[in-house]
Structures are given as structure tokens and as C-alpha cells.
Amino acid sequence: MAKTLWKGNEALAEAALRAGVKAFFGYPITPQTELLEYMARRMPELGRVFLQAESELAAINMLYGTACTGTPAMTSSSSPGISLMQEGLSYIAASEVPAVIVDIMRGGPGLGNIQPSQGDYFQVVKSAGHGDYHAIVLAPATVQEAVDLMYISFDLAFKYRHIVIILGDGTLGQMMEPVEMPPFKEVNGGEPPAWALTGAAGRPHRVITSLYLSAERLEALNLHLQEKLARIKENEVRYDTTMVEDAEYLIVAFGTVGRIAQSAVRQARTTGLKVGLFRPITLWPFPERELDALIERVQGVLVVEMNAGQMLEDVQRVVKDRVPVHFLGRMGGIIPLPDDILPALHTLCGLVRSRNGHRVRPVPA
Numbered sequence: 001m002a003k004t005l006w007k008g009n010e011a012l013a014e015a016a017l018r019a020g021v022k023a024f025f026g027y028p029i030t031p032q033t034e035l036l037e038y039m040a041r042r043m044p045e046l047g048r049v050f051l052q053a054e055s056e057l058a059a060i061n062m063l064y065g066t067a068c069t070g071t072p073a074m075t076s077s078s079s080p081g082i083s084l085m086q087e088g089l090s091y092i093a094a095s096e097v098p099a100v101i102v103d104i105m106r107g108g109p110g111l112g113n114i115q116p117s118q119g120d121y122f123q124v125v126k127s128a129g130h131g132d133y134h135a136i137v138l139a140p141a142t143v144q145e146a147v148d149l150m151y152i153s154f155d156l157a158f159k160y161r162h163i164v165i166i167l168g169d170g171t172l173g174q175m176m177e178p179v180e181m182p183p184f185k186e187v188n189g190g191e192p193p194a195w196a197l198t199g200a201a202g203r204p205h206r207v208i209t210s211l212y213l214s215a216e217r218l219e220a221l222n223l224h225l226q227e228k229l230a231r232i233k234e235n236e237v238r239y240d241t242t243m244v245e246d247a248e249y250l251i252v253a254f255g256t257v258g259r260i261a262q263s264a265v266r267q268a269r270t271t272g273l274k275v276g277l278f279r280p281i282t283l284w285p286f287p288e289r290e291l292d293a294l295i296e297r298v299q300g301v302l303v304v305e306m307n308a309g310q311m312l313e314d315v316q317r318v319v320k321d322r323v324p325v326h327f328l329g330r331m332g333g334i335i336p337l338p339d340d341i342l343p344a345l346h347t348l349c350g351l352v353r354s355r356n357g358h359r360v361r362p363v364p365a
Helices: 008-019 033-045 056-067 079-084 086-095 121-127 143-160 170-174 215-235 255-270 288-295 311-319 338-355
Strands: 004-007 023-026 049-052 073-077 099-105 136-138 163-169 176-179 239-242 249-252 275-280 282-284 300-305 325-329
Touching (some): 004 008, 008 099, 008 143, 008 163, 008 170, 023 033, 033 049, 033 170, 056 073, 056 086, 073 079, 086 163, 086 215, 099 143, 099 170, 121 163, 121 282, 121 311, 136 143, 143 215, 163 255, 239 255, 239 288, 249 288, 249 338, 255 300, 255 338, 275 288, 300 311, 300 338, 311 325, 325 338
Parallel strands (some): 023 049, 023 073, 073 099, 099 163, 249 300, 300 325
Antiparallel strands (some): 004 176, 136 282, 239 275
């Protein structure tokens, strides 16, 4: 299939259409508004439901109600809008209905600006609403990868009856790249899921709720959710690596920054510095075992993010002080470039030499 040129936001929307989304609810906020605008045109063309809500609060609750019927539905927003959706996300998780959310991050905190950022890591990876649960969080680095992850997001949401968040940033949403679009999935026909609310006539009574006044019943729900999360952690980890086979130093970065770090790795290699890249694609579940295996073979780790060090905490948890960890973070919408990353690598090398008494230990064969 031939590739065509797509803007990131519009590519995500088209991929969702091809994946079978039947209802979209959203509210405009830069830098994701093109996704909503694309849906406003294409959903009616395909006989599907589009509704611009009066707020992000309304959009997430419309998504919640539609998801209860077993209908593939989604919303999209950017950082302040996702903050407003947190309560609804928690209701969706407790009710175990499938929902897909796209978050195209912008600078913060507060209203911040419309520049790219990765400052939503905490709010979507660690919380996505109150309570003991995690959303599945997928972080693409290219427009093609965004399309591919969007295409499988509804399968994951329905497989686990859970929230799936596609986490991009303003760069990914606004850039244009050649993309090979997947085919349309069949979206009509078939029986609704056995749990869906479809009207009580001719079937047993069904209830979807997040309210459990009995402590014992609520604990039982939580134990069930933890068992589901354990299955997701076991089966849905995704990551990518670049030149890690002989790496002495490792960069860990996700999304747009992970893509930029690939260039820094190649440049460092031309100077004789053996650097590799570990790029988590699932931010939750975080690829802990896969990163842990690499830590045994490298001498130091550089974490690069467009924030003050949010994924850094997960990396440090895996490293456990076995090797030095250095951090490079740019904020306010400033994108770290290879010219920023290379000096940070040299700083990391200095930390390794200092820790090892100026003797750099060899990488095990």
C-alpha cells in the first residue's frame, strides 16, 4: 500500500476511524484541535456519531455513557483538558468499560503554552484519576507508529475492558510524515458484549457502576482490578531499542524525545562513544524487566525528557543505584536536541569515571 502525507493529529483520527470507532466526543484545545476537526467532518460522512461537547468534563462523561453500551468510543484533548477528565477516567476504570483517549501534551503547569511537552507523564501513567489502577499508556515516536498504536487501541480496550491512552505531544500532533494507513475494520454486525447495557427487554438485568458502599465489595472489585493489571503487565509490554547490543552507555527516552535521541546515539557513535537507546512504548506497563536486563550490561544511564524528571523516577526504580543515572530535562515547550544530549552524555561519562575511580569497567561479553 502506498504511503501518503499526513499530519499527526489527522492521522490519529483516520486510524481511529479505520479501527472502528463509532462515537467521538471532544472539545477543542491546541495542539490537538485538528483531530477533533477531522472527526467533525469524517464521522458524519461514515454515518457515525460526532459531538462537540461543552467542555472536557462533558466529553469524558459522554464517552463513559457510550462505552457502557459496548460501543467503540473515544475522546481527545491536551494537558489541561486531560486534567479535567481525571474523575471521569476513574469512573470508567472502576466500571470496566473500554475507552480510548488521545492526549497531545502541551507545556504546563496551568494553561502553560501550546508548545510540546511531556509533562503529563505523572497524570496519565501514575494516576489517570483517583484509585488503585493504571490506564494502558502507549507513547508513539512517529506518525506511523501513532497510527499503528491507534489501530490496536480499541482491541486492547475491549480485550481488557479498560482505558487506553495514546500519549503524544504537540510535535507529534503537528508534524507531517508519510504514513501507510491500515485497512478499515468491519464495524457493523455482531452481538454487543455480554456486559453491555443495551436495554433490559428479553435479557437478564445488568448493572454498570463505580459505586460500592460495602467495603468488602469495593475491596473485591479492587482485587479483581489488580489481577487484571497483572495480566496486562505480563502480556502488553512494548518497547524499542537502538544499538544496545554493545552499548556501554544507555539513553532512556520516550515519544518524540526518543526519536531525537536516535540521532544523538548515531552522532555519539561517530566519536567512539558506545551509546544505545531504550525507548519505552508502553509507559504503563513500563518495560521494567527489559530495561533491567540492559542495566546489567551498561556503565551508566542518561534519561532525557521534556519535563523535570517524571519517567526518571521509574528508571531509577529499575536501576536501583547499580550504575550512575544522569538526567537531561527541557521544559516550557523547549525540545531537547542532539546538541543538548551529547554534552549530557559526556557528563554521564564523567560520573562513571568518578564512581569507578577513573577506571571504566569493560562491558561483559
